Amino acid sequence: MQRTLITGANGFVGQQLCKTLQRSGHHVIAVSSRASQAVPFANETVCCDIREAEGVAQIIRDTSPSQIVHLAAITHIPKSFDFPQLTWQTNVMGSINVLEAMRKFAPECFILFVSSADVYGAAFKRNVPLDENVVCLPQNPYAASKLAAETAFNEYFRRGIRGVVARPFNHIGAHQSPDFVTASFARQIALIEAGKQDPVLKVGDLQASRDFLDVSDVCHAYEKLLGLSEGTQEHPRCFNISSGCSRRIADVLDALIKMSRADIVIEQDPARMRPSDIPCAVGDSQRMRQTMNWAPTISLNETLKELLDYWRAEAATA
Known part of the structure; x- marks a missing residue:
C-alpha cells in the first residue's frame, strides 16, 4: 500500500x-x-x-x-x-x-x-x-x-x-472558494434563489476565455x-x-443562469473588474493523454450543475 x-x-x-x-x-x-x-x-x-x-x-x-x-x-x-x-x-x-x-x-x-x-x-x-x-x-x-x-x-x-x-x-467544483469566478456565480445564484440576496448578480470581466x-x-x-x-x-x-477547449466566462455564467429558477439581473461591479491581459487560455494535453492514457470525462454542464447544487445546500443553511 x-x-x-x-x-x-x-x-x-x-x-x-x-x-x-x-x-x-x-x-x-x-x-x-x-x-x-x-x-x-x-x-x-x-x-x-x-x-x-x-x-x-x-x-x-x-x-x-x-x-x-x-x-x-x-x-x-x-x-x-x-x-x-x-x-x-x-x-x-x-x-x-x-x-x-x-x-x-x-x-x-x-x-x-x-x-x-x-x-x-x-x-x-x-x-x-x-x-x-x-x-x-x-x-x-x-x-x-x-x-x-x-x-x-x-x-x-x-x-x-x-x-x-x-x-x-x-x-x-463543489467546495471551491467563492473568491474564484464560477463559485462566486453559483453562490450568488443560490443566495438569490433562497431570497438571501437581491436578484442582482454582480460580475467582473466576462470576456476572457478559459480552459x-x-x-x-x-x-x-x-x-x-x-x-x-x-x-x-x-x-x-x-x-x-487541460481539456483543450476554451470557454468564455460569459458563456459559463449563462449556463448557470439557465439552470436557475430565479429571474436574475447581471450587473458589473467595479470592485470585481480586473480586465484580463490574457483574453484566451487553453492547454495542449497530448503528452498527458498519450503517456498516461488520461482524458477528462466530466462535462462542463455536469460540473456546473453539481456546483450550483452545492451552493444551494449551503444557502439553505446560511
Whole structure:
C-alpha cells in the first residue's frame, strides 16, 4: 500500500484528492494548516505551516511516505499581489522545505508537484493551445512563484529526487472558494434563489476565455501521475492537465443562469473588474493523454450543475 502524503490537504483540491486516493487504496496522510481539524478521507491528519522547515522535516521523518503530492500554496492571484512576501515564502520556500525534508528523510519517495498553467502567462497571447515546451512568461506573483518552485524541483530532480510536475488549467467544483469566478456565480445564484440576496448578480470581466476542468478529473490525473513512481523507464518531467477547449466566462455564467429558477439581473461591479491581459487560455494535453492514457470525462454542464447544487445546500443553511 502506498503511503501518500498530501500537503495543502485541507484545501479545495486537497480534500478531493484525499477522497480519490483513499478510495484507490492509498494510506493518505493529510498535511493541514488547520490545527485540531481532521481532513475528511484521510487516514492520518497532521498540522504544519509549510514555511517552517523543521516542522515539515519532522512530519516527513515521522510518517515515512512513499509518495508526496505537494499542493500547499497561495493560489488566489489578487492575494498574491496584496501579500507578495507570503506568496513567495509559501510557494517557493515551502516547496524547498518539502524537497529538503524528502532528500534527508525519504530519499526513495516520489513527489508530484502541482504547479499551474498560469506560469505560461503572456505566452497565451499566441491564441493557440500551449504545450509544455512553450517558454513561460508569468504575469503575476502567484505564477512567478510557481515557476520559481518548478525550477527548484527540476534542480532536485537533476540530483536524483524522483518526481514530476503538473500544470493544471482552471479546475472547478463543489467546495471551491467563492473568491474564484464560477463559485462566486453559483453562490450568488443560490443566495438569490433562497431570497438571501437581491436578484442582482454582480460580475467582473466576462470576456476572457478559459480552459475549465472538473476537479475530479484533475485528481484522477494526479493519481495517474503518481503511477509513474512504480515504473523504471524515463518519463517527461512536466505535464499539462487541460481539456483543450476554451470557454468564455460569459458563456459559463449563462449556463448557470439557465439552470436557475430565479429571474436574475447581471450587473458589473467595479470592485470585481480586473480586465484580463490574457483574453484566451487553453492547454495542449497530448503528452498527458498519450503517456498516461488520461482524458477528462466530466462535462462542463455536469460540473456546473453539481456546483450550483452545492451552493444551494449551503444557502439553505446560511
